[in-house]
Amino acid sequence: MAPLRESRRHARMLKRAALAGVVLAVATLGATAAPAFAHNYLVGSTPSAGSVVTEQPGSVSITTNDNLLDLSGQGEGSAIQVTGPADAPRFYGDGCSTIAGPTLEAAVQLGQPGEYTVVWQVVSTDGHPISDSFTFTWQPDATQVLAEGSAAAPECATGGSAPVDTDAAGTDAAESGSGVRATDLLWIGGALVAILAAIGVTLLVLRRRPTP
Numbered sequence: 001m002a003p004l005r006e007s008r009r010h011a012r013m014l015k016r017a018a019l020a021g022v023v024l025a026v027a028t029l030g031a032t033a034a035p036a037f038a039h040n041y042l043v044g045s046t047p048s049a050g051s052v053v054t055e056q057p058g059s060v061s062i063t064t065n066d067n068l069l070d071l072s073g074q075g076e077g078s079a080i081q082v083t084g085p086a087d088a089p090r091f092y093g094d095g096c097s098t099i100a101g102p103t104l105e106a107a108v109q110l111g112q113p114g115e116y117t118v119v120w121q122v123v124s125t126d127g128h129p130i131s132d133s134f135t136f137t138w139q140p141d142a143t144q145v146l147a148e149g150s151a152a153a154p155e156c157a158t159g160g161s162a163p164v165d166t167d168a169a170g171t172d173a174a175e176s177g178s179g180v181r182a183t184d185l186l187w188i189g190g191a192l193v194a195i196l197a198a199i200g201v202t203l204l205v206l207r208r209r210p211t212p
Helices: 002-036 171-176 182-207
Strands: 042-046 058-064 079-084 090-092 098-100 103-108 114-123 129-138
Touching (some): 058 079
Antiparallel strands (some): 042 058
16 A cells, blocks of 8 residues: 555656646746737827828827837937928928827928828837838928928937937837737747646646556
8 A cells, every 4th residue: 555655646746746837837938928018019100101191280299009218318219200202301390209108299390292201219118129110191282381391300409309210210110010029939939838848748747647
């Protein structure tokens, strides 16, 4: 009887160890996946991408799924840059922008009719900078007063905005548009493999019968 009791005791210990492995793997997945889904992503803009605008918008804004970090004055803040029309682009706005929760906004008066490009950059909730761009068409009616714009990108006099890196625009946003970067996917994939392996071990142990 003693060997049988010892065998059952050993089996129970193996089962507990396997279950502990599953719990550990799940905890690991939670720790790695949580930061991955913290990246902000674009949910809307004013004007809307691809839209036709006939009256001065007064401002241009983008809205993300979560509050933005305001790092103005620290060299890595948020900004909006508006240029157009496409055939003879000039810069519009004073280079300043403001953050209100998940929204970044800049005061802008548009100039000659045509296609305009909005390049934006923000700092996500987790501190990860993201940027992208979109276009809209400006077709002002006869009552609209047109702005002159400027040949060079304006710099905010109050330092409320960071310079926009137009070359990098879209790169980080493409990675973070779904809330997940490529490196995060690797971590999540590794954690999932660990969970599946732990579940496999658990099932194996549970199927074993103690030998008399």
